[in-house]
Amino acid sequence: MEQNYNSLVKYCEQENFKGWDPYDGLNSPIIQKTIFGKSRFIRLAWIQLFKRNPFNLRPFVGIKKEYNPKGLALFLIGYHKRYKKTADKKDLEKIIFLADLLLKKKSNGYSGACWGYNFDWQARAFFQPKKTPTIVPTSYAAEALLLAYDSTKNKAYLEAAMSVKDFVLNDLNRTYDDKGNYSISYSPLDNTTVYNAGLLAAKILTLLYSYSKNEELFENAKKITQYVVNKQSPDGSWVYSPLHHHQWIDNFHTGFNLECIDLYMKVFEDKSMYPAYKKGLDYYMNNFFTEKGESKFFNDKLYPIDVHAPAQLLAFLVKSNEIENYQDLAEKVINWTIANMQSKKGFFYYQKRKYYTNKTPYIRWVQAWMFYGLSFLIYPDLNDKQYN
Secondary structure, eight states: OOOHHHHHHHHHHHHTTOOOOOOGGGSSHHHTTTTGGGGGGHHHHEEEEEHHSOOOOGGGGGGBBBBHHHHHHHHHHHHHHHHHHHOOOOHHHHHHHHHHHHTTOOOOOSSSOOOOOOOEEOSSSOOOTOOOOOOOHHHHHHHHHHHHHHOOOOOOHHHHHHHHHHHHHHHOOOOTTTTOEEOOSSTTOOOOOOHHHHHHHHHHHHHHHHHHHHHHHHHHHHHHHHHHHOOTTTSSSOOOOOSGOOOBBBBBHHHHHHHHHHHHHHHHHGGHHHEEEEEHHHHHHHHHHHHHBBOBBBBBBSSEEEEEHOOOOOOOHHHHHHTTTTTHHHHHHHHHHHHHHHTSOOOOOOEEEEEEOOOOOOOOHIIHHHHHHHHHSSSOOSSSSSGG
């Protein structure tokens, strides 16, 4: 496994951590400079054309490889895990490079540090212009900068991460339930209630609390986490969101939810949410992985097999200390994934579908995630302050 991991590391370093993304279709000058780019329907169709096509059309329409802030954060977390084990100066240099780059990629004009994606993004629920900050890349960037601070003691990293609380609490929109709990919007531009996004907001408030002991962070993290826990289905699952077109139940978002709830319970020593966590854990383990080690995308459907899922499984199992209970499953999943979804060049494929495999070497969605997941599995020491 370490040989496969090292092949991935070599590929990512050769690419200097730049690459394409499944959702970067709107970076094409063809769509940007024509009237077609003004149509919501065409933007949606254009993104899907590039996301689902087994042939990578990006070089032919002017879409360049770029840095993605969430990808940078995932790489940084992986290098931090390596550095704690190896104490190799080259790993420390990578941490500093990636952390400095993250600071440069911040979105400006908000209450605190925040990050968005390097492309315009048209979703069914909303449109997000390039660099619009969202809670997902912001939460991972803050987690990464906290670890960069732990590795380097550079206070600039800590200060940027700590300021993320102001973005979360002041710039994102809230949806309340009748008990005073609430969910956080994806970005300042929308009012959606996506459960894993809300929990990622709770996660970063929880991590920041572990550094500051600010009670306001605890109070808000509890309200957000409780909101999502209350939305759990009787069988232990969560749909993606309450919107009518978001009623699916998928693998890696379930893993995100469990990771965030587990962290909340550990940091705040709040066991009241354990029954929901245990029920969700049982659902996750019993519905998303096959006997062969395939990672199902949905609870009721195998394909597409997406490497996001095994990567999140590995990180979650180590962070939560559940790896002791699911070691056999972890080994099956990673062995199948390496055997079926890693190129001889070191990079991992995007998705395996029933009749074909999409081998586009996406940097954020695929390489950064596998780098991150494998780093936890190979370097599982959890003495990091934020994981205690």
